[in-house]
Amino acid sequence: MAKVLLKDIGQHVGQEVTIRGWLYNHRSSGKIQFLIIRDGTGFIQGVMVKNDVGEEVFSLAQGLTQETSLEVTGHVKEDDRSPWGYELAISGFEIIARAEDYPISLKEHGVDFLLDHRHLWMRTPRQVAIMRVRDSIIRAIRQWLHDNGFCLIDAPILTPAACEGTTTLFETDYFGEKAYLSQSGQLYMEAAAMALGRVYCFGPTFRAEKSKTRRHLIEFWMMEPEMAFVEHDENMDIQEELVKYVISQILEHHKQDLAALERDVSRLEKIPNMKFARITYDEAIDFLREKGHDIKWGDDFGAPDETALASHHEGPVFVEGFPAHIKAFYMKPHADRPDIVLAADLLAPEGYGEIIGGSQRLDDLDLLLKRIKEHKLPQQAFEWYLDLRRYGSVPHSGFGIGLERLVAWICGLDHLREAIPFPRLLNRIYP
RNA sequence: UCCUCAGUAGCUCAAUGGUAGAGCAACCGGCUGUUAACCGGUAGGCUGCAGGUUCGAGUCCUGCCUGGGGAGCCA
Structure with missing residues (x-):
């Protein structure tokens, strides 16, 4: 399985690849989840459908916290609905290390707090x-x-x-x-x-x-x-x-x-x-x-x-x-x-x-x-x-x-x- | 060093001198296309510290601490 950097993801459309990075954001619905992953070189939106990955994998993903490090495998697709142009149809993933209570949320923060972090x-x-x-x-x-x-x-x-x-x-x-x-x-x-x-x-x-x-x-x-x-x-x-x-x-x-x-x-x-x-x-x-x-x-x-x-x-x-x-x-x-x-x-x-x-x-x-x-x-x-x-x-x-x-x-x-x-x-x- | 503004939940902020609250994050539940997702619920507090005024202080007064913005100085 090709291990790919996100900056190069456009060269792998149609292929099954593995990416490694951190969970930037996570949105979930009853039977579909969106995992935004960053690897330092770029971002991608991972899409996980319950019917594709099964109950066990799906519910494990439900509990993922922001900035958990992951290895994710999936199929690369072009998709306009993704803010980054590409999507990864996730077939499986492994947690490298789970992040606990990540302090920096996607909301606004003050200068003092940000400088401390x-x-x-x-x-x-x-x-x-x-x-x-x-x-x-x-x-x-x-x-x-x-x-x-x-x-x-x-x-x-x-x-x-x-x-x-x-x-x-x-x-x-x-x-x-x-x-x-x-x-x-x-x-x-x-x-x-x-x-x-x-x-x-x-x-x-x-x-x-x-x-x-x-x-x-x-x-x-x-x-x-x-x-x-x-x-x-x-x-x-x-x-x-x-x-x-x-x-x-x-x-x-x-x-x-x-x-x-x-x-x-x-x-x-x-x-x-x-x-x-x-x-x-x-x-x-x-x-x-x-x-x-x-x-x-x-x-x-x-x-x-x-x-x-x-x-x-x-x-x-x-x-x-x-x-x-x-x-x-x-x-x-x-x-x-x-x-x-x-x-x-x-x-x-x-x-x-x-x-x-x-x-x-x-x-x-x-x-x-x-x-x-x-x-x-x-x-x-x-x-x-x-x-x-x-x-x-x-x-x-x-x-x-x-x-x-x-x-x-x-x-x-x-x-x-x-x-x-x-x-x-x-x-x-x-x- | 000086001027000025601020300090309340993990974060961002509310609260006429009269029972300290919301959104986000966390946790539980719901939702098959979300874009800082959304909806319902749970938990979370010695209001920077020390005094004072008051029947009563997050709120008013004094001092201190910490931080922001600016001045001076410079790149």
Whole structure:
């Protein structure tokens, strides 16, 4: 008997097959039962008729509970009455393990309850769709980077000091010395870019901030490309191409998942063929002041500011040329205007906020030393980083993509916690 | 840290200061095409915790705890 995955069930119409999975839902009538079975790759409606399987099998099936694991044998048929297009006319089944009192019903649940049961919540169709899209987003980014000459370089997770020195770090004990969980692999990528030219890292990052909004996670995944001999404008060109490639790949391969998520794809479909808007920080401030926002030159954007800027554009928008004092120490100043830096944030449309932050890096040793002092950073911890400027410094640029924000935008999620399998949130580390 | 909302059955929610209820899930029964099936029945509660006001508190007051949404910060 052929053991078949549900994603391939269409190739077995007319055949007797065996499937293995879990009971998603069960409806019964006096002499006919409907068993909705999922196996991780798809769903199918199993139909069991009392006259076909006999009294004993039929009554055993009556007592099946939600999420009981099963091996089911039957005849595959096309049928429009099934929501999945195919049906299995069940001839027999075996219980692998009976589930007791499954907590997640098909009705609505609250956020707190679902997060406490994330390990089971994952089984629901919506969450499965998100995880599949997430997987493909990661693959698409890797594919594009690989095709464009980038080499994957893994950055360390345990680090001796703050990479950027600003945000709060998770402290841990490193054989009697203080160590910190990485909040960025960027500085290490700069070293790697001097070795291999074009590199990137992809790993978890940790921010011990008391952030409690839909746009924040304590632990999230970031992709950080870094490129030697690439300057500010080309940096943005590369980001734009990468984002367009990812969107087009997901639209091509995940129509069904996006439909399951009830994602309106009409706005996404325009992205690959459009030119991303680029505005300067100066223009952004003027625009926001015209709109009545309480902001002046030199201020950083708040969430409502970002939303206003993004909603004024149909697609993603780059904001470039930020005041130096609100940005990180390693960013290169503009040649004619030393008060601003060659940095750009990419804001996603539809209120999803900043998905990429990038900049050209400061390649001048003396200026970098000065910035480290200004930011009151321990110079000794950055000696290796300063070496990159001592031994053949070159212009270079890079950026960081927040994976979960990209997933949330593409899937149309209203909270980042659904964009990662096991979210770490403020005061929540279970399960 | 601040602002704001909430906490009642396993889950989602009701209940003018006056005997704590429904739907779903569980269990029992009915139904040959169900689509979060439907119909009938059974069981299920120290109303987040601690005080207070009151003849009487799920409801009003105070404090605490837990969680949601937002701000700041960021990807």
